[in-house]
Amino acid sequence: MPDSDEKKELDGVARSIAALFSDFDVESTEEVSASPADAEPIQDSFTAPADAELEAPLPNFLDLAGGSAEEGESPEELTWKKVPEESDGDPEPAVQVDADPDALASVIDTFLSTPILEREGQATEIRVLAAALRDANALDPLANAVERLVLEAGDDEASLALARLMVTAGVANRFVARLSTERDEERRAQLMQVCSATGNEMAIAISDALSDTSDRFARRTLMGAMVSMGAAGMSVIEQMIEDDRWFVVRNGLAILGDVGGEHAVELVTSSLANTDARVRKEALLALAKIGGEGAGMLVCGMLEDPDAEARLAAAMAAGALKVERALKPLLRILDGEDDVDVTIGVVRALGQIGDPGAVNLIEKRAVVSFFSRPPVEVRIVAYRALLSIGTPHARKLVEQAADDKDPEVKRIVRDLLAGQ
Numbered sequence: 001m002p003d004s005d006e007k008k009e010l011d012g013v014a015r016s017i018a019a020l021f022s023d024f025d026v027e028s029t030e031e032v033s034a035s036p037a038d039a040e041p042i043q044d045s046f047t048a049p050a051d052a053e054l055e056a057p058l059p060n061f062l063d064l065a066g067g068s069a070e071e072g073e074s075p076e077e078l079t080w081k082k083v084p085e086e087s088d089g090d091p092e093p094a095v096q097v098d099a100d101p102d103a104l105a106s107v108i109d110t111f112l113s114t115p116i117l118e119r120e121g122q123a124t125e126i127r128v129l130a131a132a133l134r135d136a137n138a139l140d141p142l143a144n145a146v147e148r149l150v151l152e153a154g155d156d157e158a159s160l161a162l163a164r165l166m167v168t169a170g171v172a173n174r175f176v177a178r179l180s181t182e183r184d185e186e187r188r189a190q191l192m193q194v195c196s197a198t199g200n201e202m203a204i205a206i207s208d209a210l211s212d213t214s215d216r217f218a219r220r221t222l223m224g225a226m227v228s229m230g231a232a233g234m235s236v237i238e239q240m241i242e243d244d245r246w247f248v249v250r251n252g253l254a255i256l257g258d259v260g261g262e263h264a265v266e267l268v269t270s271s272l273a274n275t276d277a278r279v280r281k282e283a284l285l286a287l288a289k290i291g292g293e294g295a296g297m298l299v300c301g302m303l304e305d306p307d308a309e310a311r312l313a314a315a316m317a318a319g320a321l322k323v324e325r326a327l328k329p330l331l332r333i334l335d336g337e338d339d340v341d342v343t344i345g346v347v348r349a350l351g352q353i354g355d356p357g358a359v360n361l362i363e364k365r366a367v368v369s370f371f372s373r374p375p376v377e378v379r380i381v382a383y384r385a386l387l388s389i390g391t392p393h394a395r396k397l398v399e400q401a402a403d404d405k406d407p408e409v410k411r412i413v414r415d416l417l418a419g420q
Contacts, residue, residue, distance in 0.1 A: 101141035104129040108145055112152050112159075123162055130166050139174040142166055146175065150194045160197055167198045172205035179225060180209055180218035188221060192228045203233035207240055210251045223251065227258045234261065241267055246276040253279070257286030265294045272298060277307035284310065288317035296323040303329040312345040319349025327355050334361055344381045351385025359394045362386055366397060368405075380412050387416055 107129060111122035126145075133142055146163045153159030167175075179191040195202045206226050213219055226233050237259065240252025253271055256264055268290070271283040284302055287295040300323060302314040311333065318326035326349070334346045347365055350358040365374050366382035374382070383401055386394040401413040 099132040099136035099138050100129065101133065101138060101144075104133060104141055104145055108148055112148070116156060116158065119158065123158070126162060127165065134166075134168060134170075137170070139170050142168075142171045143175045143178070146171060146198065147191075147194050150197045151190060163194075164198050164201075167201045169201060169205065172198075172201045173208070175202065176205040176209045176222070176225075180213065180215070180222055182221070188224075192225045195225045196228045196230070196232065199229075199232050200235065203229055203236040206233070207236050207248075207251075211245070211248050219251070223255050223258075226255045230259065231261070234259065238267060241271060246274070246279050249274065249276075249279050250282045253282040253286045257282075257289035260290050264290045265292060265298070268295075269298065272302060277305070277310050280305060280307070280310045281313040284313035284317045288313075288320040291321060296321045296325070299323060300326050300329060303333060308339045308342050312339075312342045315342065315345040315349045319345075319352035322353055324353060324355065327353060327357060331358060331361055334365070340375055340378060343378055347378065347381045347385050351381075351388040354389050356389060356391050356394075359386065359389055359391055362389075362394075363397060366401070376406060376408055379406075379409055383409070383413050384416065387420075 104126065107122055107125050111119055111126060114122060130142060130145065146166050149159045149163035149166075153163075175191070175194065179188065179195070182188045182191060195206065203226060206222050210219060210222050210226075213222070226237070233255075237252050237256050240248050241256065243249055243252070249271060253268060256267060265287065268283050268286050271279050274280055274283070280302065284299060287299055296318070299314055299317040299321060303311065303318065303326060305311045305314060315330060315333070317323075318330065330346050330350055330353075334343065334350070337343050337346060343365065347362055350362060362382050362385050364372060366379050366386060368374070368379070383398050387398050398413060398417065401409060402417060404410040404413065
C-alpha cells in the first residue's frame with residue numbers, strides 16, 4: 001500500500017477516535033497531517049481544560065455505545081443478550097374448560113368401560129375436568145366421581161390412584177358429611193370402603209368431623225370408618241392422641257383401641273397421666289381391647305385412680321384381660337368401695353379372673369344379712385361372679401339364692417342355673 005494511502009487511513013481512524021472521546025465536534029473530514037506543523041491552528045477562543053478535567057477518567061465506551069455494566073461487573077464478564085423478536089400477533093390463549101359435572105360423569109363411564117391399557121387419554125381428561133370442578137368449588141360431583149372410581153374399579157390401582165388424586169380437603173369433608181348421616185347399613189359399608197381406599201386426606205376429615213359432632217350416631221359411624229382405614233389412618237390417630245382438647249384425645253383412644261397395632265400400648269401410655277379423668281377412662285378401656293402383658297401392667301397401676309369412673313374402667317379392663325396380679329388390689333378396693341358402679345365393676349372383674357380367694361369377699365356383696373343389705377344390682381352381679389368361680393362353696397351360695405326373697409334376684413339366679 002502506498003505511504004500516502006496508509007497515512008490517510010490512519011488519519012481517518014484518529015479522527016473517528018477523537019469524535020468518540022472529545023467534547024467538541026470534528027467538523028472537517030479533510031486530510032489531517034500527523035505533523036504538528038501541518039495541523040490547523042486552534043482558535044484563540046478555545047480555553048484549555050483545568051488539570052482536574054484532564055485527569056478525569058475517559059468515558060466508558062459501553063455507555064457511549066448504549067450499553068451498561070452492572071455494579072461490580074467488568075466489561076469482560078458481560079455477554080450480549082438476544083432481544084426477543086416482536087410477535088406478529090397476540091399469544092395463543094389457554095384453553096378454558098367448563099366445570100361440567102355431566103361431562104365428568106360421561107368420561108368416567110368411558111374410562112371404566114375401556115380396557116385398562118387404553119385408559120391414558122380418558123384419565124387425562126378426567127383430571128382436567130376434575131380440576132375445573134375443583135376451581136368452581138363443585139364438591140358434590142367430585143365426591144360422586146371418587147365414589148364411582150373406588151366402588152366400580154375393583155382392584156385396578158390406576159383407578160384408585162386417580163380417585164385419591166381427586167380427594168381434596170373440601171371433597172373429603174363433603175364425603176364425610178354424607179357418611180355421618182347415612183342410616184342405611186349397606187350404604188354405610190360402601191362409603192366406609194371409599195374412606196378406607198382414599199387414605200390420609202379422608203382420615204383427617206373424619207378426625208375433624210369427630211371433633212365437631214355431638215351426635216352419638218354420627219360419632220359411632222365416623223369411628224367405624226376410621227377403624228376400617230386401619231394403618232392408613234394411624235398417623236391421624238397419633239395426632240388426635242397428642243391434641244390439647246380432651247374430647248379429641250378421647251376419640252383417638254377409642255379408635256386406637258379398635259385398631260390396635262404394634263405400638264398401640266405405647267401410644268396409650270401417655271394418656272394415663274392426663275389430668276382429665278375422661279381421657280384416663282378411655283385410655284383404660286382402650287387397653288382392655290388392645291390386650292397383652294404390657295396393657296395388664298398398666299391397668300393394675302390405675303385401679304386406685306382418684307376418679308370413680310377411671311377406677312371402674314381400670315377394674316373392667318383388669319377383668320377383661322384376666323390380670324391375675326390385679327386380685328389383691330381389687331379385693332382391697334371392694335372392701336372399702338362405696339360407689340355402686342365401681343363395686344359392680346370390681347365384682348364382675350373378680351368373677352372374670354376366677355380366683356377362689358375372692359369368694360368370701362364377694363359373698364358379703366351377695367347375701368343379705370342383719371348387718372348388710374347390698375343393692376339388688378350388686379347382689380345379681382355377685383351371684384354371677386360366684387357361679388363363674390365355681391368352687392363348691394360358691395356354687396352352694398348360688399343355689400340357695402334360687403329361693404331368695406327378692407323376686408328379681410330369684411328369677412335371675414334360676415335363669416343362671418338353668419343356663420349351665
